Amino acid sequence: MTVERIGVVGAGTMGSGIAQIACLGGYETRLHDPVPDALDAGIERVAADLAKGVERGRWAEADADAAIGRLSPAPSLADLAGCDLVIEAAPEDLELKRELFASLAANVGGVEAILATNTSSLSVTEIAAGVPSLERVVGMHFFNPPALMKLVEIVATADSAESALAATAEVGRRMGRTPIRAKDSPGFIANRLARPFTLESLRMLAAGVADAATIDRVCRVGGGFRMGPFELIDLIGLDVNLSVARSFYAQGGEPERWRPSPIQERLVAEGRLGRKSGRGFYEYGEGSGREPDPELGIEAPTLDPSELEKIDPAAPEILPRLVAQIANEAAFALEEEVGSPADMDTAMRLGFNWPLGPLELTDLIGGERAVALLEDLERSHGEAYRLAPQLRSSNITPST
Numbered sequence: 001m002t003v004e005r006i007g008v009v010g011a012g013t014m015g016s017g018i019a020q021i022a023c024l025g026g027y028e029t030r031l032h033d034p035v036p037d038a039l040d041a042g043i044e045r046v047a048a049d050l051a052k053g054v055e056r057g058r059w060a061e062a063d064a065d066a067a068i069g070r071l072s073p074a075p076s077l078a079d080l081a082g083c084d085l086v087i088e089a090a091p092e093d094l095e096l097k098r099e100l101f102a103s104l105a106a107n108v109g110g111v112e113a114i115l116a117t118n119t120s121s122l123s124v125t126e127i128a129a130g131v132p133s134l135e136r137v138v139g140m141h142f143f144n145p146p147a148l149m150k151l152v153e154i155v156a157t158a159d160s161a162e163s164a165l166a167a168t169a170e171v172g173r174r175m176g177r178t179p180i181r182a183k184d185s186p187g188f189i190a191n192r193l194a195r196p197f198t199l200e201s202l203r204m205l206a207a208g209v210a211d212a213a214t215i216d217r218v219c220r221v222g223g224g225f226r227m228g229p230f231e232l233i234d235l236i237g238l239d240v241n242l243s244v245a246r247s248f249y250a251q252g253g254e255p256e257r258w259r260p261s262p263i264q265e266r267l268v269a270e271g272r273l274g275r276k277s278g279r280g281f282y283e284y285g286e287g288s289g290r291e292p293d294p295e296l297g298i299e300a301p302t303l304d305p306s307e308l309e310k311i312d313p314a315a316p317e318i319l320p321r322l323v324a325q326i327a328n329e330a331a332f333a334l335e336e337e338v339g340s341p342a343d344m345d346t347a348m349r350l351g352f353n354w355p356l357g358p359l360e361l362t363d364l365i366g367g368e369r370a371v372a373l374l375e376d377l378e379r380s381h382g383e384a385y386r387l388a389p390q391l392r393s394s395n396i397t398p399s400t
Contacts, residue, residue: 001167007080011042015089017146023067025174032074077107089118116140135161151350152177180343186251189339190351196325201229202261210314212281224300224355230281234274256383324370330358331388
């Protein structure tokens with residue numbers, strides 16, 4: 001399959017961002033939105049962002065001019081006829097996406113055109129239900145904002161043709177992204193492997209291991225993470241993060257390790273939604289702000305207790321416990337073949353800016369140490385710490 005013309009459905013932040021990197025990648029790009037004002041705003045947003053990129057030295061003015069020359073509005077779905085690949089970037093609503101895919105199948109000429117969904121949380125298989133020629137349907141999950149985030153997950157259903165997957169991955173590369181291959185399963189690779197970072201931190205908060213600020217500081221200073229888990233939840237929005245947690249829990253068959261936190265349920269009910277509401281795990285407003293992290297001479301990430309104790313007395317418990325759960329989730333994911341070890345590590349470094357990928361973190365803690373810690377936690381705290389068989393057998397191979 002060869003792709004020369006790309007259609008993007010949805011002219012919001014994600015859709016316009018995808019259209020921007022598509023036309024920068026040399027593709028004739030058609031942007032569709034059913035709302036005329038939204039479509040006009042999307043085209044204007046792409047032009048403005050291309051101009052900003054020139055000002056910031058991201059690309060040459062000639063490249064920006066050429067890119068905007070490849071972009072055209074598509075007021076109706078029929079205007080996408082002739083596109084070799086159509087990327088749907090509509091809101092995360094299953095019925096809406098299903099209706100869109102049915103309309104795209106009817107309007108985009110031929111059964112050869114690849115139909116891709118940018119969903120981050122819904123089943124690609126369920127979105128495509130009823131579409132003729134299911135072999136042409138794939139997931140193409142970009143991260144926000146698409147122009148800056150280098151990762152794209154190419155999601156394969158049981159029906160996706162290898163030719164469609166390969167062509168979509170090549171499109172991702174020409175867009176300047178790094179494509180990884182993911183199985184159509186809850187959260188694909190990146191969002192799934194990010195689960196323990198927040199959920200285990202919430203369990204430690206509930207158990208009184210440390211407060212939110214301490215856990216965040218330990219993750220930054222000792223773990224080398226750019227943001228702590230509670231800062232991240234506040235940035236995303238507690239309500240949005242809770243909705244994702246509920247979706248994972250339901251889609252995964254309600255495993256205890258994915259159970260949403262009662263603390264988060266309570267804060268959302270109180271209207272504490274994070275930055276957007278002025279209060280979440282932290283207060284936001286005039287005079288608020290994080291104190292600078294101490295300069296302790298720690299080379300992060302480290303699980304050395306003597307190094308971690310420099311941060312806080314609870315740090316030798318916090319970081320190993322968090323890394324052990326990350327290793328455990330990675331082992332479950334490998335067992336279910338959601339992605340390769342190399343793609344799993346790439347996903348977390350590029351998609352979430354982790355200092356190391358989950359298999360690299362597994363290597364850091366060591367299989368025996370992770371197993372011993374999780375077995376102890378399972379005895380004292382229950383099913384949330386059930387070991388993945390692959391971790392117990394230490395059959396984990398770092399991507400390096």
